[in-house]
Amino acid sequence: MKISNSDFTRPEAQPFLLEGGRHGVLLIHGFTGSAAHMRPVGEGLHEAGFTVQGINLPGHAKDLAAMKKTGADEWLGAAKDAVRSLRGRCETVTAMGLSMGGCISLILGEEGLVDSVVAVSAPMAAQNPLLPLAGVLWPLVPTISWGAPGKAESMLDPQYNLGYGGFPTRCGAGLHRLIRTAKAGLPKLTCPLMVIQSHGDETISADSADIITGGAASGRKKMLWLEEVPHVCTITRETPRIIAETVAFLREA
Numbered sequence: 001m002k003i004s005n006s007d008f009t010r011p012e013a014q015p016f017l018l019e020g021g022r023h024g025v026l027l028i029h030g031f032t033g034s035a036a037h038m039r040p041v042g043e044g045l046h047e048a049g050f051t052v053q054g055i056n057l058p059g060h061a062k063d064l065a066a067m068k069k070t071g072a073d074e075w076l077g078a079a080k081d082a083v084r085s086l087r088g089r090c091e092t093v094t095a096m097g098l099s100m101g102g103c104i105s106l107i108l109g110e111e112g113l114v115d116s117v118v119a120v121s122a123p124m125a126a127q128n129p130l131l132p133l134a135g136v137l138w139p140l141v142p143t144i145s146w147g148a149p150g151k152a153e154s155m156l157d158p159q160y161n162l163g164y165g166g167f168p169t170r171c172g173a174g175l176h177r178l179i180r181t182a183k184a185g186l187p188k189l190t191c192p193l194m195v196i197q198s199h200g201d202e203t204i205s206a207d208s209a210d211i212i213t214g215g216a217a218s219g220r221k222k223m224l225w226l227e228e229v230p231h232v233c234t235i236t237r238e239t240p241r242i243i244a245e246t247v248a249f250l251r252e253a
Contacts, residue, residue, distance in 0.1 A: 018046035024090030030099030044243030072174035110185035123204035152230035186215030192253035200228035
C-alpha cells in the first residue's frame with residue numbers, strides 16, 4: 001500500500017526551541033504527526049513569556065521505514081530526554097502533548113518528571129476497534145492508511161498539517177500500549193492538570209477527557225471543551241483559544 005508523506009524538509013516540521021522565561025513547556029506531537037502540529041501553539045506560548053521546546057518523536061517526520069523501527073519505548077524515552085534538557089534551562093517544566101503526545105505527557109506527570117500537564121485530544125481509547133489488534137494484525141496488514149482527506153482535513157491549517165498519511169501497523173501496538181499505560185497511571189497523577197478535547201473529535205473515544213479528569217488525583221484540574229473542530233485541534237480556528245486558556249492555566253498553576 002502506498003502511503004503519502006508530507007514534505008518534512010519544510011521549516012514548520014523541524015524541532016524548535018524558543019527561549020523565554022524560567023517556565024519551560026515541552027510540546028509533544030501525536031502518532032504519525034510532527035512538530036508542525038504544535039508550532040502555532042508553541043509560538044503563542046513563547047509570546048506569553050514561556051520557554052518552549054517542540055520535538056519530533058523517533059521515526060516521525062521522516063518516512064514510514066524510519067517509523068517502523070521505533071515504538072513506545074523510543075517515543076517515551078525521547079520525551080524524557082527532552083524534559084531533562086528543558087530542566088537544564090528552566091525552574092518549572094510543563095508537558096503539553098497532542099493525542100499520543102498527550103498520553104506521553106500524562107505518563108511524564110504520573111512518573112513525577114514534570115510540574116504540570118496539558119493533555120490535548122489524549123485518547124483513553126480509540127474509536128477504531130482494530131487498534132488493540134495491531135500487534136497481531138501487522139504480519140497480514142503491514143501498513144494502514146488514514147484514508148482520503150475528508151471534511152475534518154479541510155479544517156486544518158495546511159501550512160502546519162504535516163504528517164504521515166498512514167502508519168506501519170505494528171506501530172499501532174505501541175500507541176495502544178501508551179494509551180493503556182497512561183490510563184492505568186492516572187491515580188498517580190497529582191500535579192496540576194489541564195485537559196482539552198473537541199466535541200468534533202472523531203478519532204478518540206468521546207469520554208476520554210472525562211476519564212482523565214475523573215481518574216487523576218490532581219488537586220488542580222481544568223477542562224476545556226472545544227466546539228466542532230477535529231482531532232488535531234492545535235492547527236484549527238480554535239488555536240488562539242487553546243493558547244489563551246493554556247497561558248491562564250499555567251500562570252495559575
